[in-house]
Amino acid sequence: MVAFEVPEINYTEYSNRQLAAVPLALLAVALLILGGWYVVTGYPVDPGLEFTGGTELRLDIDGNDADARAQIAEEFDAEPDSVRQVATDGSYIVTFRQGDATTTELETQANDAGFEIRSIDSVSGSFGADTQLLAIGGVLVAFGGMSLLVFAMFRTFIPSIAVVISAFSDVIIPLAMMNLIGIELTLGTVAALLMLIGYSVDSDILLNNSILRRTGDFYESTNRAMRTGVTMTITSIAAMAVMTIGAWAFGIDLLRAIGIILVVGLLADLMNTYLLNVSLLRWYKYEGVR
Amino acid sequence: MFERIKQNYRVTLLVIICLLAAFALFSPTMAPETDVGGEDATAREGVTNLRYGLDLAGGTRIQAPLIGLTAEDVEFSGDGEATVAREVAAELPDTEETDVIVRQEFEDEPGTVEVVSRNITESQFDDALNAAGYEHGEVSSGVTQATREEAISVLEGKVNEAGLSGSTVQEVTSGTGEFFIMTEVPGEGRQDVIDLIQERGSVRVDIYHQNDDGEYVNETAVLTQEDFQTVGTAQQNDRQGPHVPVTVRESSATDFQQAVVDTGLAQGSQCTYFEDAETTDPCLLLVVDDEVVNAFGMNPGLANDMQSGEWAQDPNFILTTGDFEDAQRVALNLRAGALPAPLDLESGTTSFISPTQGEEFRTNSLIVGILAVFSVAGFVFLRYREPRVAAPMIVTALSEVFILLGFAAALGYPLDLAVIAGFIAVIGTGVDDLIIIADGVMAEGDVKSRKVFDSRFRRAFWVIGAAAATTIVAMSPLAVLSLGDLRGFAIFTILGVLVGVLVTRPAYGDILRYLLTDR
Numbered sequence: 001m002v003a004f005e006v007p008e009i010n011y012t013e014y015s016n017r018q019l020a021a022v023p024l025a026l027l028a029v030a031l032l033i034l035g036g037w038y039v040v041t042g043y044p045v046d047p048g049l050e051f052t053g054g055t056e057l058r059l060d061i062d063g064n065d066a067d068a069r070a071q072i073a074e075e076f077d078a079e080p081d082s083v084r085q086v087a088t089d090g091s092y093i094v095t096f097r098q099g100d101a102t103t104t105e106l107e108t109q110a111n112d113a114g115f116e117i118r119s120i121d122s123v124s125g126s127f128g129a130d131t132q133l134l135a136i137g138g139v140l141v142a143f144g145g146m147s148l149l150v151f152a153m154f155r156t157f158i159p160s161i162a163v164v165i166s167a168f169s170d171v172i173i174p175l176a177m178m179n180l181i182g183i184e185l186t187l188g189t190v191a192a193l194l195m196l197i198g199y200s201v202d203s204d205i206l207l208n209n210s211i212l213r214r215t216g217d218f219y220e221s222t223n224r225a226m227r228t229g230v231t232m233t234i235t236s237i238a239a240m241a242v243m244t245i246g247a248w249a250f251g252i253d254l255l256r257a258i259g260i261i262l263v264v265g266l267l268a269d270l271m272n273t274y275l276l277n278v279s280l281l282r283w284y285k286y287e288g289v290r
Numbered sequence: 291m292f293e294r295i296k297q298n299y300r301v302t303l304l305v306i307i308c309l310l311a312a313f314a315l316f317s318p319t320m321a322p323e324t325d326v327g328g329e330d331a332t333a334r335e336g337v338t339n340l341r342y343g344l345d346l347a348g349g350t351r352i353q354a355p356l357i358g359l360t361a362e363d364v365e366f367s368g369d370g371e372a373t374v375a376r377e378v379a380a381e382l383p384d385t386e387e388t389d390v391i392v393r394q395e396f397e398d399e400p401g402t403v404e405v406v407s408r409n410i411t412e413s414q415f416d417d418a419l420n421a422a423g424y425e426h427g428e429v430s431s432g433v434t435q436a437t438r439e440e441a442i443s444v445l446e447g448k449v450n451e452a453g454l455s456g457s458t459v460q461e462v463t464s465g466t467g468e469f470f471i472m473t474e475v476p477g478e479g480r481q482d483v484i485d486l487i488q489e490r491g492s493v494r495v496d497i498y499h500q501n502d503d504g505e506y507v508n509e510t511a512v513l514t515q516e517d518f519q520t521v522g523t524a525q526q527n528d529r530q531g532p533h534v535p536v537t538v539r540e541s542s543a544t545d546f547q548q549a550v551v552d553t554g555l556a557q558g559s560q561c562t563y564f565e566d567a568e569t570t571d572p573c574l575l576l577v578v579d580d581e582v583v584n585a586f587g588m589n590p591g592l593a594n595d596m597q598s599g600e601w602a603q604d605p606n607f608i609l610t611t612g613d614f615e616d617a618q619r620v621a622l623n624l625r626a627g628a629l630p631a632p633l634d635l636e637s638g639t640t641s642f643i644s645p646t647q648g649e650e651f652r653t654n655s656l657i658v659g660i661l662a663v664f665s666v667a668g669f670v671f672l673r674y675r676e677p678r679v680a681a682p683m684i685v686t687a688l689s690e691v692f693i694l695l696g697f698a699a700a701l702g703y704p705l706d707l708a709v710i711a712g713f714i715a716v717i718g719t720g721v722d723d724l725i726i727i728a729d730g731v732m733a734e735g736d737v738k739s740r741k742v743f744d745s746r747f748r749r750a751f752w753v754i755g756a757a758a759a760t761t762i763v764a765m766s767p768l769a770v771l772s773l774g775d776l777r778g779f780a781i782f783t784i785l786g787v788l789v790g791v792l793v794t795r796p797a798y799g800d801i802l803r804y805l806l807t808d809r
Binding site: 058088089102103104107108116117118119120121122123124126127130131134137138139141142143145146149150153187188190191194195197198199201202205206209213224227228231232233234235236238239240241242243246247250252254255258 | 345464468480481484636637638639640641642643644646647650651654655657658659661662663664665666668669670673707708710711714715717718719721722725726729730749752753756757759760761762763764765766767768771776779780783
């Protein structure tokens with residue numbers, strides 16, 4: 001039987017700078033991507049239907065893929081923003097931008113064309129703009145609350161800021177990744193980002209607790225926390241990866257969005273916790289001013 | 291025996307809570323009540339008491355604000371509500387008097403004026419009030435609470451009449467403080483629901499009287515919606531009881547007066563239409579969608595004015611009703627049986643899920659959830675290679691979900707995709723914490739005594755408590771903000787973390803202790 005063992009890293013071979021370099025470089029790249037995106041498109045991440053307004057239809061269409069896509073192009077007067085086929089049931093998810101056509105027009109056209117409508121979602125532009133503001137506010141409040149709580153729990157600057165920086169990077173890296181793989185910001189992804197803030201600090205808290213509160217050598221404590229932490233995070237990644245694949249196959253967009261963000265974010269967390277956080281804590285333990 | 295239970299009280303607590311959850315889930319006595327539209331039937335679906343939200347059951351949800359502007363603290367300087375409405379409407383473009391709603395709770399005190407026609411700007415409304423000579427406070431967009439409540443009761447009436455069981459109509463507030471009316475109708479198509487909402491009910495007034503041969507006949511449609519100049523809001527006072535003041539258009543007033551005189555209604559009448567239609571004096575009937583909803587007599591004072599022809603000079607009267615709710619209904623129906631203010635469907639959200647799609651989502655999300663559980667289980671077995679540690683872990687994590695399902699059933703909270711995502715997240719955090727406990731307890735060699743176990747367990751629990759607190763803090767904005775479906779996700783994740791920290795994870799500690807120590 002295949003057994004899973006958490007590998008032990010020999011941290012003594014690397015300097016703090018070397019350890020911190022990789023996660024900090026990745027964070028910088030992620031911030032650059034978001035900044036660049038903002039300069040080019042006006043948004044750090046492409047906002048999805050729920051934030052920009054628009055209409056999404058899920059349709060059953062007879063015929064093969066090429067034929068169905070031709071029918072979609074032909075039957076709707078407005079040009080679809082995107083057309084995507086769901087793997088398991090062969091239905092099509094077609095989205096239209098706000099203002100290109102009213103939902104009622106689209107519904108009528110779909111009915112006239114003989115498509116079977118599985119679902120329709122429409123969001124008005126003004127409603128979407130409000131939602132966007134609210135979502136950004138929510139993420140900021142959640143992050144601020146988490147930071148305060150972490151500082152209250154550890155009451156020392158370096159270990160606390162290590163957790164906060166690592167959580168920040170855990171959120172920023174998936175956001176940049178969304179741009180690279182073409183995922184739009186939806187309510188589902190916002191929920192996943194908030195979830196990530198809660199999820200990702202678990203392993204950081206475990207590490208801090210093990211090093212600061214428990215007796216024993218620094219490396220021993222680190223490895224002990226790592227054995228538990230890596231198991232935890234990889235278990236979560238496994239669950240989320242399965243959820244993502246399943247939801248993708250069944251065309252359940254909400255679960256897919258939540259899953260994919262958590263997978264990327266938790267991978268980033270593995271790196272941030274055991275490279276960035278460890279290096280900060282080692283510096284604090286051996287060289288830091290207390 | 292008792293000693294054993296006491297020592298393992300955490301496990302006992304978990305078992306009791308699981309039993310309660312099972313009761314909430316399966317007992318027919320806990321079956322949820324139906325919302326508007328249902329007759330006496332309960333909304334039990336399948337073998338459990340769980341209710342499914344729109345995306346798992348199919349149906350239509352429409353969320354939209356009411357169109358309108360409101361001026362607060364308007365001084366009416368002695369003018370009646372009808373006069374105010376007329377004066378203000380006259381100053382606004384494309385605005386009928388029925389588009390202006392005037393509310394004055396107490397006589398001689400300032401009231402509110404709302405204008406509910408499209409395309410009127412705040413400054414136009416402000417100017418109109420000034421031009422009409424009414425001092426007023428702030429003009430803001432949106433309608434009053436009273437108007438929203440009326441709109442909700444109209445919509446409830448509509449879905450009720452259409453026999454759409456399980457429907458809900460409620461007010462929701464967006465994060466920016468805007469009010470939306472949300473209508474959810476299971477199983478119906480989007481356009482059907484929009485049509486239902488926007489349909490104008492037909493309202494007319496008939497006169498029911500005896501003809502020359504002594505037979506009772508209906509003089510139909512002596513007044514229709516178009517004949518009313520203003521319809522006041524339902525009100526109640528000591529002298530007149532619950533009533534609705536109305537004004538008839540001058541062009542229709544003379545004809546109506548003539549009809550009232552000809553039918554004998556103007557002799558003063560006591561209407562007993564509902565008690566005994568065969569012996570009653572002549573009645574005014576209020577007919578909505580061809581159904582008589584109310585019958586009125588006429589008091590002698592008004593009857594005299596009708597006979598002398600004076601009434602047509604100042605054609606207003608009040609429709610008295612038995613109780614205030616009836617008065618509200620009459621007022622609503624007379625306002626064309628329509629909403630007091632139109633719904634702005636273009637500024638809201640609509641969603642429709644076909645019942646087949648809902649059913650597929652239900653099965654498929656269940657499959658996804660089970661797959662996620664299997665992957666977690668598989669991983670935990672690979673890591674510990676010790677079924678004694680891993681098996682209770684999986685069972686404990688699943689019990690958390692079971693308890694949450696019990697909560698959902700007991701609260702009548704409809705399950706949707708977001709809640710299911712919350713369940714999967716709960717399994718994730720749950721197993722994480724159980725791993726911390728297992729590792730924390732076993733890390734430093736074998737556990738010999740209960741004392742060693744307890745001290746290690748407490749240390750591990752500090753981390754779990756801290757992690758739980760951060761998750762709750764991170765998710766709480768979502769639970770409070772109205773970001774659509776995600777509220778369910780946040781609420782159930784937070785509930786799951788609480789149940790985990792307070793009940794299931796301590797219980798896992800007890801189970802692990804039982805298995806690892808020699809007691």
